[in-house]
Amino acid sequence: QVQLVESGGGLVQAGDSLRLSCTFSRGIFSNYRMGWFRQAPGKEREFVAGISWTGGSTDYADSVKGRFTSSRDNAKNTVYLQMNSLKPEDTAVYYCAAARIGSSWIATGMNYWGKGTLVTVSS
Secondary structure, three states: OOEEEEEOOEEEEOOOOEEEEEEEEOOOHHHOEEEEEEEOOOOOOEEEEEEOOOOOOEEEOOOOOOOEEEEEEOOOOEEEEEEOOOOHHHOEEEEEEEEOOOOOOOHHHOOEEOOOEEEEEEO
16 A cells, blocks of 8 residues: 655744655555645645656646745655745645646545645744
């Protein structure tokens, strides 16, 4: 069973940067496209960023375009989310997820999920 472990969350001020990491194990990392999702208190989980199997293609939610960048290192079985110019509305638990097939970034289409890491952005 694939396991995903996120790290890098924390408390920052508006305008700061954070880099989240997600380590993949118990599978072949390069066989999976990886997504980042987030869930704020009282809200539904939403797509943030996604990256293809090789890292050659990325997708972003409109709310984070130009501020967040997803990348992956297949040699390290790790996917990253670089978050710049953070805003209080970015406060959420951030989850990474893996999907073996498909191309959409709908949460129900992802096969495996991490337990999440909390990002809190103060104003």
